[in-house]
C-alpha cells in the first residue's frame with residue numbers, strides 16, 4: 001500500500017502518519033524528519049538549513065533524491081506512507097516516474113487533512129517533540145510526560161510558521177487538482193481527537209476498522 005499525506009503545516013500529518021503506519025505495518029517516510037536528521041548530524045548543506053529554519057521550501061531536486069534513495073530500502077517492499085512529499089507538481093511528477101521505474105507500483109490514496117489556519121498556528125506554536133522517541137506532543141492538547149526530552153523546532157517560531165503556511169497555500173493551488181484529476185484525492189477533516197481523525201481517514205480510503213495488512 002502506498003499512501004500520501006498532504007496538508008498544511010500543523011494539520012497533523014506526522015501524528016496521523018504514525019497511527020496509520022502502525023495499522024498497516026508500513027514505514028513512514030517524512031522528508032521533514034529526514035532533513036531534520038541531516039541537520040542534527042551536520043550533513044545538511046548550510047543553504048538548505050537556512051531555508052528550512054526560515055520556513056521556506058527546499059528546491060525540488062533536494063527532496064526528490066532523498067525519496068528515490070529511501071523508497072528502495074527493504075522495509076519499503078510492501079509499501080510506505082509519504083508524509084510531506086510531494087509538495088509541488090514537479091515533485092508529484094518525479095514520484096510517478098520513480099514508482100514506474102520501481103516495478104510500476106502506484107499510489108493507492110492521497111489524503112488531505114483540512115484544518116483552518118488559526119488552529120494550525122496554535123498547534124505549531126505549542127508543539128514539542130521528544131528528541132529520543134520522535135513522539136509529537138502539544139503543550140495544551142497532548143502534554144508531554146515528565147522526563148521527556150523536548151525539542152522546539154526552529155521553524156515553529158511565529159514568523160517562520162506564517163511563512164510556511166503561505167508557502168503551503170501557494171503550493172496546493174496546483175498540487176491538489178493534480179491528484180483530484182487522477183481520482184486519488186480524499187479530503188478529511190483534521191479537527192478532532194487524533195483517533196477520530198484516523199477513523200475518518202480509514203473510512204475515506206475504504207478501509208474502515210482496518211487492523212493491518
Ligand code: AP5
Pocket residue numbers: 007008009010011012013014015016030031032033035051052053055056057058059060063083084085086087091123124126127128136137138139141142155164190191192193194197
Ligand atoms: P515538515 O516536517 O514536513 O513540516 P510541515 O509540513 O510544515 O508539517 P509539520 O511537521 O509542521 O506538521 P504536521 O502536519 O506533521 O503536524 P503534527 O502531526 O506535527 O517540513 C519541514 C520543512 O522541511 C519544510 O518547511 C521545508 O523547508 C522542508 N521540506 C520538507 N519536505 C519538503 C518537500 N517535499 N519539498 C520542499 N521542502 C520540504 O501536529 C502539529 C501539532 O498539532 C502537534 O503539537 C500535535 O500534537 C498537534 N495535533 C496533531 N493532531 C492533532 C489533533 N487531531 N488535535 C489536536 N492537536 C493535534
